[in-house]
Amino acid sequence: MQELMVEIPQRSYPILVADGLLADAQTLRAQLRPHIRGSQVAIITNDIVGPLYLDQVVAALDGLQVDVLHMRDGESAKTLATYEQAMDFLLGARHNRSTSLIALGGGVVGDLCGFVASTFQRGVDFIQIPTTLLAQVDSSVGGKTAVNHPQGKNLIGAFYQPVAVLADPATLSTLPPREYAAGLAEVVKYGVIDDPELFVFLEDRCDALLAKDGAVLTEVIVRCCAIKAKVVSADERESGRRAILNFGHTFGHAIEKLSGYGHWLHGEAVAIGMVMAAQLSQRVAGFAPDKVERLTALLAKLGLPTELDQQSLKVVTVAAMMDAMGLDKKVVDGRLRFIVASELGEVAVRDDIDDGVVRDLLSQCC
Numbered sequence: 001m002q003e004l005m006v007e008i009p010q011r012s013y014p015i016l017v018a019d020g021l022l023a024d025a026q027t028l029r030a031q032l033r034p035h036i037r038g039s040q041v042a043i044i045t046n047d048i049v050g051p052l053y054l055d056q057v058v059a060a061l062d063g064l065q066v067d068v069l070h071m072r073d074g075e076s077a078k079t080l081a082t083y084e085q086a087m088d089f090l091l092g093a094r095h096n097r098s099t100s101l102i103a104l105g106g107g108v109v110g111d112l113c114g115f116v117a118s119t120f121q122r123g124v125d126f127i128q129i130p131t132t133l134l135a136q137v138d139s140s141v142g143g144k145t146a147v148n149h150p151q152g153k154n155l156i157g158a159f160y161q162p163v164a165v166l167a168d169p170a171t172l173s174t175l176p177p178r179e180y181a182a183g184l185a186e187v188v189k190y191g192v193i194d195d196p197e198l199f200v201f202l203e204d205r206c207d208a209l210l211a212k213d214g215a216v217l218t219e220v221i222v223r224c225c226a227i228k229a230k231v232v233s234a235d236e237r238e239s240g241r242r243a244i245l246n247f248g249h250t251f252g253h254a255i256e257k258l259s260g261y262g263h264w265l266h267g268e269a270v271a272i273g274m275v276m277a278a279q280l281s282q283r284v285a286g287f288a289p290d291k292v293e294r295l296t297a298l299l300a301k302l303g304l305p306t307e308l309d310q311q312s313l314k315v316v317t318v319a320a321m322m323d324a325m326g327l328d329k330k331v332v333d334g335r336l337r338f339i340v341a342s343e344l345g346e347v348a349v350r351d352d353i354d355d356g357v358v359r360d361l362l363s364q365c366c
Helices: 025-035 050-059 080-092 107-122 133-140 170-172 177-194 196-205 205-208 214-234 240-245 248-259 266-284 289-301 318-326 356-366
Strands: 002-006 013-017 040-046 065-071 100-105 123-129 146-151 152-159 162-169 339-343 346-350
Touching: 002 214, 013 289, 025 050, 025 123, 025 162, 040 050, 040 080, 040 107, 050 100, 050 170, 065 080, 065 107, 080 107, 080 146, 100 107, 107 123, 107 133, 107 146, 107 152, 123 133, 133 162, 133 170, 133 177, 133 214, 152 248, 152 289, 162 214, 162 356, 170 214, 177 196, 177 214, 177 240, 177 266, 177 289, 177 339, 196 205, 196 214, 205 214, 205 240, 214 240, 240 248, 240 339, 240 346, 248 266, 248 318, 266 289, 266 339, 266 356
Parallel strands: 013 162, 040 065, 040 100, 100 123, 123 162
Antiparallel strands: 002 013, 146 152, 339 346
16 A cells, blocks of 8 residues: 655645555545545446446445436546536435545546536535546546536536545456556656656566556556656646646547547547657657657557547548647647657647647648
8 A cells, every 4th residue: 555645735635556445345444434524425436337346435435425426438428418417416415515526437437526526515525536547647636627528628627636546456457458558648658758767667567567467557556646746736727837747638639529539548549649749849859769669669569559540530630630729728828838858758848839840740640
């Protein structure tokens, strides 16, 4: 069991990583109950995760009013309609300002639950229990909560921190290979933006990662969470340095939207976006060609796409990408912001890259 802290003024919270946590009733109860301040709990999960882990979580909450909302699985469910359904559910069960919400699931569940928590009764506590790799290393930490809008991903949301994150690497044993690989994309990202030693660690331990080796996974999750906690603690609302966490995401979010939510998983779109970001970095920041090749090779070895498929190429055009990226949250005063690498572990936020350079790059990819 390992514990990290996200140190944010007046809103610090622990990240607990413990292999087998959800299967150990006594430990789960001991780690969960101190973060429940009232007598009501609402768990938001989905029909995939619920049958696997819901009973254990409910058992740890015995003696409290526990209500459960099952939302649809997948990015297409992260909408205002689902948000309204959750609000109706909470009001119908007469939850009040002392209630606690628990997000039991992957990034979609966590994002939706966090946004609901940020606005229900003007803000109630919520706890993240992430069950996918992507959620454990990335989306459950940092307080970004949101739902999607037809014009773009995560355009409606709030910065709202959980009171705790409880991650159990054992839950990853039930993930389908594609979902698991999607999470590895965010792991690779941390190696690029902050920790070149982690990047080499991933290159050396691909086979162990793909085999879901418990010790390797625990180390990876802790290292990634430590990086994110450090970045978020220094810049909670992404006014500066936190933007480096978006390496590959400006391209990836546009690909995800244009291809239709569900065609690519988030991590898959980010993997393609990271290759594009690396190629852009080569053009404008001196990122060495061999580093671009190493990044592309690592993503491919981990089972991730590194380029658009034929179906996406029908809709992901240069013009469409430029338009979609223009609606991205990272646009400031009409200028696109890109995260570019000059070396593994050394990245910068740039808003001065000429559109012509970006269009030329996209013409080679689309």
